[in-house]
Amino acid sequence: MLRPLLSLLSGGLFGAGLLLSGMTDTTRVQGWLDLFGAWDPTLAFVMGGALVPMAVAWRMTRGRSPLTGGSFPAPAKADFDRRLILGSVLFGFGWAMAGLCPGPAMASLSFGGWQGLVFAAAMALGMLIAPQLRLVLDRDTAKA
Amino acid sequence: MQAEWIMGLAGGLVIGLAGALYLLGTGRIMGASGIIGGLVDGSGRATALDRVLFLTGLIGAPFLLSLTFGLTPTTHASSAPVVLILAGLLVGIGTRLANGCTSGHGVCGISRLSPRGILATLIYIGAGVAAMSLLRHVWGII
Numbered sequence: 001m002l003r004p005l006l007s008l009l010s011g012g013l014f015g016a017g018l019l020l021s022g023m024t025d026t027t028r029v030q031g032w033l034d035l036f037g038a039w040d041p042t043l044a045f046v047m048g049g050a051l052v053p054m055a056v057a058w059r060m061t062r063g064r065s066p067l068t069g070g071s072f073p074a075p076a077k078a079d080f081d082r083r084l085i086l087g088s089v090l091f092g093f094g095w096a097m098a099g100l101c102p103g104p105a106m107a108s109l110s111f112g113g114w115q116g117l118v119f120a121a122a123m124a125l126g127m128l129i130a131p132q133l134r135l136v137l138d139r140d141t142a143k144a
Numbered sequence: 145m146q147a148e149w150i151m152g153l154a155g156g157l158v159i160g161l162a163g164a165l166y167l168l169g170t171g172r173i174m175g176a177s178g179i180i181g182g183l184v185d186g187s188g189r190a191t192a193l194d195r196v197l198f199l200t201g202l203i204g205a206p207f208l209l210s211l212t213f214g215l216t217p218t219t220h221a222s223s224a225p226v227v228l229i230l231a232g233l234l235v236g237i238g239t240r241l242a243n244g245c246t247s248g249h250g251v252c253g254i255s256r257l258s259p260r261g262i263l264a265t266l267i268y269i270g271a272g273v274a275a276m277s278l279l280r281h282v283w284g285i286i
Contacts, residue, residue: 021155049156126236
């Protein structure tokens with residue numbers, strides 16, 4: 001019972017934070033990426049603010065278990081595979097085109113009009129295709 | 145301008161609190177693309193309820209806040225279906241190939257100095273800046 005409640009609460013806080021920070025407005029996000037135009041540094045403040053509680057939380061995971069049982073994620077790895085690099089390039093392009101990434105795309109769904117719905121539907125379709133692409137990429141890697 | 149930075153910082157703190165609560169509570173990394181993607185491709189079936197509730201909060205809280213405080217949140221997404229569809233596909237495919245987006249690789253990854261998270265963030269911001277320069281200043285599309 002606690003786990004679903006925590007999920008709902010975290011999602012709600014995440015959405016509230018995105019709205020407060022202005023990151024649900026595509027103009028702000030595109031402004032952050034528009035380094036050679038009217039650059040908007042707000043996203044750096046949002047990221048900076050978010051890193052603080054998160055860094056504290058990671059420290060608190062040491063020697064503890066999650067509240068609802070199980071275990072914390074394995075230590076961070078340094079394996080830079082093709083999927084990570086190619087995927088991040090594709091994501092960056094799409095992010096700039098629409099000014100939306102997955103979190104804000106959801107958080108703005110209730111007021112983003114048909115545009116938000118079309119973007120979210122296309123994103124879901126992309127997520128459905130991705131596992132197939134992953135197989136192709138891994139097969140090529142195995143061959144090489 | 146300054147007020148926007150302060151709101152950015154305050155909103156960022158709330159986002160960080162959300163990630164901290166999610167991590168310490170459930171033991172999982174709060175990554176939007178992973179939470180959505182696991183529902184879409186069926187890989188997260190075992191935790192489907194948690195994912196649906198997380199998304200309910202994520203979509204519902206901004207809606208409730210806008211009703212309660214009478215704010216009218218604004219957003220300015222493109223009205224060109226081609227741009228929206230192509231961008232959505234790229235974001236969906238890209239984040240699932242890379243296993244993370246701005247929340248998972250960015251907020252949750254950088255805060256534990258994850259090399260993969262840091263590299264992914266540098267790449268998607270770099271690609272985003274390159275794309276924005278091309279699309280806006282060279283081709284004049286967006």
